[in-house]
Amino acid sequence: xxxxxxxxxxxxxxxxxxxxxxxxxxxxxxxxYWYRQILGQKVEFLVSFYNNEISEKSEIxxxxxxxxxxxxxxxxxxIRSTKLEDSAxxxxxxxxxxxxxxxxxxxGTRLTVT
Amino acid sequence: xxxVEQDPGPFNVxxxxxxxxxxxYSNSASQxxxxxxxxxxxxxxxxxxxxxxxxxxxxxxxxxxxxSQYISLLIRDSKLSDSATxxxxxxxxxxxSYGKLTFGQxxxxxxHP
Numbered sequence: 500x501x502x503x504x505x506x507x508x509x510x511x512x513x514x515x516x517x518x519x520x521x522x523x524x525x526x527x528x529x530x531x532y533w534y535r536q537i538l539g540q541k542v543e544f545l546v547s548f549y550n551n552e553i554s555e556k557s558e559i560x561x562x563x564x565x566x567x568x569x570x571x572x573x574x575x576x577x578i579r580s581t582k583l584e585d586s587a588x589x590x591x592x593x594x595x596x597x598x599x600x601x602x603x604x605x606x607g608t609r610l611t612v613t
Numbered sequence: 614x615x616x617v618e619q620d621p622g623p624f625n626v627x628x629x630x631x632x633x634x635x636x637x638y639s640n641s642a643s644q645x646x647x648x649x650x651x652x653x654x655x656x657x658x659x660x661x662x663x664x665x666x667x668x669x670x671x672x673x674x675x676x677x678x679x680x681s682q683y684i685s686l687l688i689r690d691s692k693l694s695d696s697a698t699x700x701x702x703x704x705x706x707x708x709x710s711y712g713k714l715t716f717g718q719x720x721x722x723x724x725h726p
Contacts, residue, residue, distance in 0.1 A: 530711045530712060541716045541719065542651075542716040547706070547712060549711050555706055590656055592714075594711070598662065599644075599645035599647075600711060601662055602712060603659060604656040606655070606656050607655075607656050
């Protein structure tokens with residue numbers, strides 16, 4: 500069964516450093532998303548991406564965040580200058596756009612900012 | 614009012630029990646609704662989409678009441694493997710968002726022998 504994959508599974512970085520989280524969505528999917536979950540809290544939407552552009556972003560997704568689809572398979576989330584409060588699990592999701600935009604999530608990248 | 618509100622539980626039930634979870638949402642323009650399950654420190658996994666007429670998938674039944682802005686999930690004949698956090702999820706995106714999911718806090722279910 501096709502699945503979303505993410506790398507790395509765990510990233511530790513120092514405050515102020517740039518990080519890039521990588522995702523490979525399901526191959527025939529056209530819609531891509533990033534969510535995050537701070538430990539003990541609910542899953543929060545960050546951004547949706549379609550046709551090589553952002554279609555919607557949340558208040559969390561400020562100028563420090565960017566997304567890119569650099570090739571036909573990868574989808575990345577970059578945080579330019581990490582803060583302590585960016586520590587969270589980051590989930591990538593993808594959707595074919597059929598059936599109510601059902602979204603399938605990757606296993607996540609745990610980001611720890613020290 | 615929270616966008617998606619669930620009773621956090623926990624629900625502790627014996628194997629074989631029937632358990633029901635409820636959820637309310639605030640945005641009356643929401644178009645699609647889902648139940649996901651999340652195991653500890655894992656990703657949300659789609660359990661089922663919720664259709665206006667209600668739908669069933671094996672031991673799981675989901676209902677939607679648009680007038681009351683209420684969604685439910687019924688699990689029959691609970692198994693130990695059903696132990697997880699159940700997430701009520703609403704697509705609150707508008708226009709061209711192509712699916713902005715808003716999650717509830719989740720309801721914790723523990724099924725014991």
